[in-house]
Amino acid sequence: MASGEFVLETEGLSKEFKGFFAVRDVSLRVRKGDIHALIGPNGAGKTTVFNLLTKFLTPTAGRILYKGEEITKTGPADIARKGMVRSFQISAVFPHLSLLENVRIALQRELGTSFHFWKSDDSLSALNDRAMALLEAVGLTEFRNHTAGDLPYGRKRALEIAMALACEPRLLLLDEPTAGMTHEDIVRITDLIGRVSENRTVLMVEHNLSVVSNLSNVITVLQRGEILAEGPYEEVSKMPEVISAYLGTGHG
Amino acid sequence: MIRIISLVALIIIALVAPFFFYPVFLMKALCFALFACAFNLLLGYVGLLSFGHAAFLGSAAYVTGHSMKVLGLPPELSILAGTGAAALLGLGFGWLAIRRQGIYFAMITLALSQMVFFFALQAPFTGGEDGIQAIPRGYLLGFIDLNNQLTLYYFVLAMFVFGWLVIYRTIHSPFGQVLKAIRENEPRAISLGYRTDQYKLMAFVLSAALSGMAGATKTLVFQLASLTDVHWHMSGEVVLMTLLGGMGTVFGPVVGAFLVVTIQNYLAQLGSWVTIIQGGIFVVCVLLFRRGIVGEAMALARKLRKKPEKEDAVS
Ligand SMILES: Nc1ncnc2c1ncn2[C@@H]1O[C@H](COP(=O)(O)OP(=O)(O)O)[C@@H](O)[C@H]1O
Ligand SMILES: [Mg+2]
Numbered sequence: 001m002a003s004g005e006f007v008l009e010t011e012g013l014s015k016e017f018k019g020f021f022a023v024r025d026v027s028l029r030v031r032k033g034d035i036h037a038l039i040g041p042n043g044a045g046k047t048t049v050f051n052l053l054t055k056f057l058t059p060t061a062g063r064i065l066y067k068g069e070e071i072t073k074t075g076p077a078d079i080a081r082k083g084m085v086r087s088f089q090i091s092a093v094f095p096h097l098s099l100l101e102n103v104r105i106a107l108q109r110e111l112g113t114s115f116h117f118w119k120s121d122d123s124l125s126a127l128n129d130r131a132m133a134l135l136e137a138v139g140l141t142e143f144r145n146h147t148a149g150d151l152p153y154g155r156k157r158a159l160e161i162a163m164a165l166a167c168e169p170r171l172l173l174l175d176e177p178t179a180g181m182t183h184e185d186i187v188r189i190t191d192l193i194g195r196v197s198e199n200r201t202v203l204m205v206e207h208n209l210s211v212v213s214n215l216s217n218v219i220t221v222l223q224r225g226e227i228l229a230e231g232p233y234e235e236v237s238k239m240p241e242v243i244s245a246y247l248g249t250g251h252g
Numbered sequence: 253m254i255r256i257i258s259l260v261a262l263i264i265i266a267l268v269a270p271f272f273f274y275p276v277f278l279m280k281a282l283c284f285a286l287f288a289c290a291f292n293l294l295l296g297y298v299g300l301l302s303f304g305h306a307a308f309l310g311s312a313a314y315v316t317g318h319s320m321k322v323l324g325l326p327p328e329l330s331i332l333a334g335t336g337a338a339a340l341l342g343l344g345f346g347w348l349a350i351r352r353q354g355i356y357f358a359m360i361t362l363a364l365s366q367m368v369f370f371f372a373l374q375a376p377f378t379g380g381e382d383g384i385q386a387i388p389r390g391y392l393l394g395f396i397d398l399n400n401q402l403t404l405y406y407f408v409l410a411m412f413v414f415g416w417l418v419i420y421r422t423i424h425s426p427f428g429q430v431l432k433a434i435r436e437n438e439p440r441a442i443s444l445g446y447r448t449d450q451y452k453l454m455a456f457v458l459s460a461a462l463s464g465m466a467g468a469t470k471t472l473v474f475q476l477a478s479l480t481d482v483h484w485h486m487s488g489e490v491v492l493m494t495l496l497g498g499m500g501t502v503f504g505p506v507v508g509a510f511l512v513v514t515i516q517n518y519l520a521q522l523g524s525w526v527t528i529i530q531g532g533i534f535v536v537c538v539l540l541f542r543r544g545i546v547g548e549a550m551a552l553a554r555k556l557r558k559k560p561e562k563e564d565a566v567s
Contacts, residue, residue, distance in 0.1 A: 086443050094432070105444065109444070
């Protein structure tokens with residue numbers, strides 16, 4: 001296995017909450033350039049895996065490698081700086097700021113002036129064009145001056161994706177990006193994920209199986225914290241244990 | 253346009269105020285206004301409630317007093333020394349407290365400031381119960397006599413305006429934008445690659461330094477640095493001023509400070525009742541207008557501005 005082949009690898013990743021293993025012995029490999037889907041019933045541990053990968057939680061056991069480099073002990077902000085950027089399952093925007101400001105904060109770090117308390121924030125308007133381009137990509141141009149907190153749920157999710165993309169991630173982690181969206185929004189976001197994945201890797205948790213089958217090359221099925229199956233959608237979706245564990249529980 | 257007119261009016265009022273009001277009262281209010289603005293930088297713009305800000309006001313007061321009276325340094329250097337001491341103390345406090353959230357943050361800052369209080373009570377050079385008294389005001393830059401009350405007033409006004417401008421700029425800077433992001437959703441800010449602890453620490457040090465500047469200036473006005481300045485009552489008072497006037501607004505803490513100082517001044521003859529009245533006002537405020545005076549006024553203005561627009565849309 002060439003180390004360049006996988007962007008992200010975990011070995012025996014586990015997380016225990018007071019005797020209960022939310023994630024147990026997960027060894028995951030995300031191939032460079034893939035759209036890799038992580039599916040599984042509610043409570044399977046998908047969000048916990050994301051929190052472990054992005055260091056919002058500390059693993060009880062196991063290792064995490066990003067581009068061949070061990071990042072098990074790296075801090076969450078540094079993970080993002082390395083190019084691994086996540087979205088949250090529960091929409092996370094800056095509610096009292098405008099959409100434009102939200103995206104600009106995501107872009108701002110690269111200016112290198114984020115500690116400059118003596119500088120006018122007019123200097124941030126240099127980022128407006130790129131912020132607008134990102135808002136356009138997610139179909140939010142007309143709302144640029146709205147307060148983010150006033151947006152309907154689906155649009156907040158779209159804004160979140162724009163913010164994640166603003167960081168130019170090499171590896172994009174999306175936690176249920178289409179949950180709560182209208183059919184129209186889903187089509188747009190699916191299309192967007194497809195487009196942005198051309199030069200990056202995407203790992204996403206997704207319940208909508210039509211989205212998964214459209215986008216993903218590889219699927220990992222998680223059940224009770226453990227990997228149940230892994231492979232291409234056509235193969236995995238035919239496995240009887242997957243059907244009973246996941247498809248049979250009313251999802252999709 | 254309205255903005256410019258009101259700004260000019262404010263400047264004129266500030267310049268002629270000592271001819272109509274007791275200058276010492278105005279200077280006291282200005283010092284506390286700066287203190288409250290500095291505190292608000294942390295509470296209103298980062299969402300951190302410090303319950304130990306008296307430590308910064310007080311330590312700067314002692315350092316400035318010591319520097320003027322014992323070392324005989326000029327006022328500009330003494331104020332700088334006081335401000336610097338508060339900034340350093342802020343760095344230490346911040347380093348210890350910044351990782352904590354909510355009530356734990358408040359408790360740690362309170363505990364640390366109590367240590368400063370006991371230090372001030374016991375240390376040989378702080379004058380114990382008496383404090384440092386009869387501190388000379390000296391000559392600013394060697395030739396401006398600060399013993400002249402009007403001169404002193406304009407000096408205090410200049411300090412206030414400078415401090416306020418620093419805070420205003422900080423809020424409206426790239427740094428301030430990150431602070432707002434942290435206040436709104438810290439995990440999100442982290443996941444965008446911001447090491448939020450560093451930003452919070454920086455804000456804490458700025459707030460401590462400006463609180464120190466307020467304390468240093470106050471020492472020159474009253475020629476006194478005492479235990480009152482480091483007492484937890486003082487930490488509570490600045491919370492009161494900020495919430496009363498409106499946290500997260502640039503003028504709120506100023507209004508709050510003037511109000512509290514006025515109440516204390518005019519009701520001073522009522523003795524300990526002042527505390528009870530103050531407490532009563534606080535409770536009423538929290539219950540009736542949670543955004544504070546300026547916060548509520550701004551919300552009202554927004555509403556009034558929105559209404560005619562809606563009527564236009566109908567017609
Ligand atoms: N911080 C936590 N403390 C205790 N239990 C948790 C915590 N986070 C998640 N869990 C538990 O771990 C399991 C997996 O949760 P989660 O990863 O959110 O599942 P999914 O995202 O697959 O729906 C659930 O049973 C949940 O209750
Ligand atoms: Mg989840």
